[in-house]
Amino acid sequence: MKYLKYFALLLLFGNTLTGCFDDNDDVQQVSSTLEINDYIWKGMNVFYLYKADVPDLADNRFSSNQAFTQFLQGFSSPQVIFDALQTKQIDPTSGLPVDAFSFLVDDYVALEQAFDGITRNNGMEFGLVVYENDPNNVFGYVRYILPGTDAETKGLKRGDIFNTVNDTQITRSNFRELLAPDTYSIGLAMLDGDNITPLGTSISLTKVQYTENPVFIAKTMNVGGSPVGYLMYNAFTADFDTQLNAAFGQFSADGVTDLVLDLRYNGGGSVVSAIDLSSMITGQFNDEVFTTEEWNADLQEQFGSINLFKNEIRTGEAINSLNLSRVYIITTRSSASASELVINGLDPYINVIQVGATSRGKFQASITLYDSDDFGRQGADPGHTYAMQPLVLRSINSVGFTDYFDGFAPEIEVTENYSNPGGNSNLGVLGNENEPLLKAALDNILGTRSAKSYHNIQLENIGNSNMYDLNYERMYRDIDLSKTE
Structure with a gap:
């Protein structure tokens, strides 16, 4: 693979590290911290989006095997070196960290399960x-x-x-x-x-x-005599793309004229699923640019790609498209990454009317890097189960917009009302036309919107049940590194 050229200097370093350990095929060797640190540095050196901002990741950072080994030995754990190799840059406009989403896990099996919705x-x-x-x-x-x-x-x-x-x-x-x-x-x-x-x-x-099936609610409502689709979609989980497509098949059969896409609790997930969902909403833009991807300077030529609107999901099944010219998308602060990718990717093409509260602000994606020769899953070092999920690309829509650190603000602002006086909740029933956020979208469809009727008291949200998921508020790219030429 092309990116292996960056290991020319470090190949000897790797041999130096592993040469100190017994080679016994009959005994399961537990990888040392030094070996895992070696894998982390090499993976970040090759793939990290902000490599140029981290002097310790420079290709010419070390002049000798000894200098490289001493550097690795200076970190007491894999987490410490992983944290140290991330950019500390702050976005000057928003005041937010440029990288708030790269992460390391010590159990990649659990990470893989999280990606599958388990x-x-x-x-x-x-x-x-x-x-x-x-x-x-x-x-x-x-x-x-x-x-x-x-x-x-x-x-x-x-x-x-x-x-x-x-x-x-x-x-x-x-x-x-x-x-x-x-x-x-x-x-x-x-x-x-x-x-x-x-x-x-x-x-x-x-x-x-x-x-968890992320297709939580899919229904067609009669709104002023017209069929309006409502989809509450809670994660971009690749294993459920078929169920997502089936929901749009039913919308198509029902002849929906508008769609309310509820992403209020959707923290993101697969980029491919986001492209597919956007293609389901539209259909008239097949093979036109959805987004482009910007990798680090070393990998842009090899990995930088243009994502197009599609007519098939990853299984080869034909996409059920609605050919809509507008879509209502419900968001809150919990709407992140792939949810925002849908908003940004669709915005140049159709009227995206955002309802609710400002989204999270996440435009970068990661890939999973294992400790193997090509960083793919096959051949991963059996001596440990660490895996990295560093930011490797930023997404840019067809008119060049990206870096939305502050998230996307809604055209129709309405916040959830948490109070339950007398035990009667004001949140409303999800999918019911009187649920406040959905009602705001339906009011706009009917032309009866009255801002005074909406709840806009902002309280500080500091977490949710998904914060324990390893892929919380992350967007990931589906790339098989072992097949990359």
């Missing part, structure tokens, strides 16, 4: 919000319940509020620790205005391995 889950998909009158305390609200899970069995529902876990108040400093275990108990509460009152009810929940 997680440990109790079925309670929740958001975490800071108290309006106390910046340290936090409450959770139930976004939706996954079918066939413990949360469904226990009777939890969208709009339920909880403010304690295992009888401990949720705070900014403890929420990750409290909600991480496989089993915990939540204390239900009532939110009325800025007052939170415990209800004295505790519910125990247990996580098990669960595969």
